[in-house]
Amino acid sequence: MLNGVSDLLEPDADALALTSVLQALADDQRLTIVRELAAQGEAACGAIDLDVSKATRSHHFKVLRESGLTHTRVEGTHRWVSLRRDDLDSRFPGLLDALLAAQPAR
Amino acid sequence: MLNGVSDLLEPDADALALTSVLQALADDQRLTIVRELAAQGEAACGAIDLDVSKATRSHHFKVLRESGLTHTRVEGTHRWVSLRRDDLDSRFPGLLDALLAAQPAR
DNA sequence: GCAGCAGTTCGACCGCGATCGAACACGTAT
DNA sequence: ATACGTGTTCGATCGCGGTCGAACTGCTGC
DSSP states (O other), rough: SSSSOOOOOOGGGGOOOOOHHHHHHHSSHHHHHHHHHHHHHHHEEEGGGOOHHHHHHHHHHHHHHHHHEEEEEEETTTTEEOOOOHHHHHHSTTTTHHHHHOOOOO | OEEEEEEEOOOOGGGOOHHHHHHHHHHHHHHHHHHHHHHHHHGGGGGOOOOEEEEEEEEHHHHHHHHHHHEEEHHHHHHHEEEOOOHHHHHHHHHHHHHHHOOOOO
16 A cells, blocks of 8 residues: 555545435444444444444445445554545435434334 | 225334335335325326336335335225325435435436 | 226246355554 | 454355236226
């Protein structure tokens, strides 16, 4: 790696596809991750406890990143993940807020 | 059929599951249907043109209905389908508006 | 009755995605 | 150098969902 800082490939805000975003969100594990990120701001992949293997966890983070939902910052041995709130709010105003406000079914 | 009027089984507003709703929305064909219903108010299944077979079309309407996104009213040989706007707005405030306002990717 | 139209259901096909263990890559601490 | 911790990648399995044609149901019109 030439530069010390390294971010992973993520789609431009303009290019975010609604279907891909919805697809990424339509999974309980990933919805958990998104909620946790919304609450914690930025978190290491492993810091969010899911009841799946490392490989599966990594897969879910990849789906979130490639759909444009999250930003990933590489630092040492950790990957710091955060929600792309600004990009999402500008591209799909109100969507994220609506999701995070959703109450569990009664 | 005993009574003339007949509606199909649909989940209660309280019971709508976010994941199921998102899953139902995470498909281009179904997103097209939802947008069309939002624009037209109520439409017959066949009145929305999709580039799929009758069977597939029927499948998509079923997914939308069972996730709680649409209401279906049976009248003669037609099925009139409409968005459950009120239920969705009360269960997931802002979600539908955000979806319908979404612009295509640039 | 019979034909035709609207829509569903059935069975099958097929690809995609969620999942896992194992191997790997990379950074860090000893 | 060795070992460990964090996370990714690979290959495989497996179930689910989108798709179709064909058969079916139910209503309407002739």
